[in-house]
Amino acid sequence: MSASLLAEVWWNLHMEDIYKVYPNNPPHYFLANAMYLITGSTLYKQPFLRLDSFKDFFLRTLFQRANLLGWVLQAWAVLHNHYHFIAQAPEDASSLPTLIRQLHSITAIEFNRRNSSPGRQIWYNYWDTCLTYEKAYLARLHYVHMNPVKHGLVQDAIHYPFCSYRWFMEQGDADLKVLVFEQPIDRVKIMDDF
Numbered sequence: 001m002s003a004s005l006l007a008e009v010w011w012n013l014h015m016e017d018i019y020k021v022y023p024n025n026p027p028h029y030f031l032a033n034a035m036y037l038i039t040g041s042t043l044y045k046q047p048f049l050r051l052d053s054f055k056d057f058f059l060r061t062l063f064q065r066a067n068l069l070g071w072v073l074q075a076w077a078v079l080h081n082h083y084h085f086i087a088q089a090p091e092d093a094s095s096l097p098t099l100i101r102q103l104h105s106i107t108a109i110e111f112n113r114r115n116s117s118p119g120r121q122i123w124y125n126y127w128d129t130c131l132t133y134e135k136a137y138l139a140r141l142h143y144v145h146m147n148p149v150k151h152g153l154v155q156d157a158i159h160y161p162f163c164s165y166r167w168f169m170e171q172g173d174a175d176l177k178v179l180v181f182e183q184p185i186d187r188v189k190i191m192d193d194f
């Protein structure tokens with residue numbers, strides 16, 4: 001088997017594998033004051049997550065930690081130097097700083113271990129917004145599902161394994177899909193200058 005074919009087989013198996021660990025909670029309709037959009041940035045926007053294997057580790061950690069703390073993911077996108085996700089808070093949303101602290105510290109330790117750079121600062125900061133209006137929520141779901149296209153990483157988000165687009169297309173509620181994709185995203189203002 002040629003090297004390129006082997007690589008393709010590996011890629012397909014691997015993507016099958018990460019796809020299986022995606023959350024299977026169907027997205028809920030809008031709940032006021034319970035939906036949060038979070039954006040996180042690496043230090044000086046350095047592309048610490050450029051390798052797929054790093055994005056993969058980041059996503060698995062996000063799924064695991066969100067699940068343990070009762071946050072239900074609705075959309076996500078992991079790029080080379082930042083991430084976005086939308087999640088429904090548990091009854092008490094005060095665990096958000098804990099979720100982000102765990103996510104940042106577990107991924108930083110692992111990235112530094114892989115790069116033999118112990119103690120290097122990976123993350124700069126994160127910004128969270130509680131979504132108050134249904135239309136704002138729907139437009140932001142659209143925005144995050146499609147984010148790899150905005151950043152020029154793919155032409156069609158269905159081919160990007162580190163965002164929620166394919167998951168949403170295959171498992172999302174049919175009515176919610178219509179509502180989400182009819183929202184224009186060109187005027188959505190979120191921190192995304194990366």
Ligand code: NI
Nearest residue numbers: 079147192194
């Ligand atoms: Ni972005």
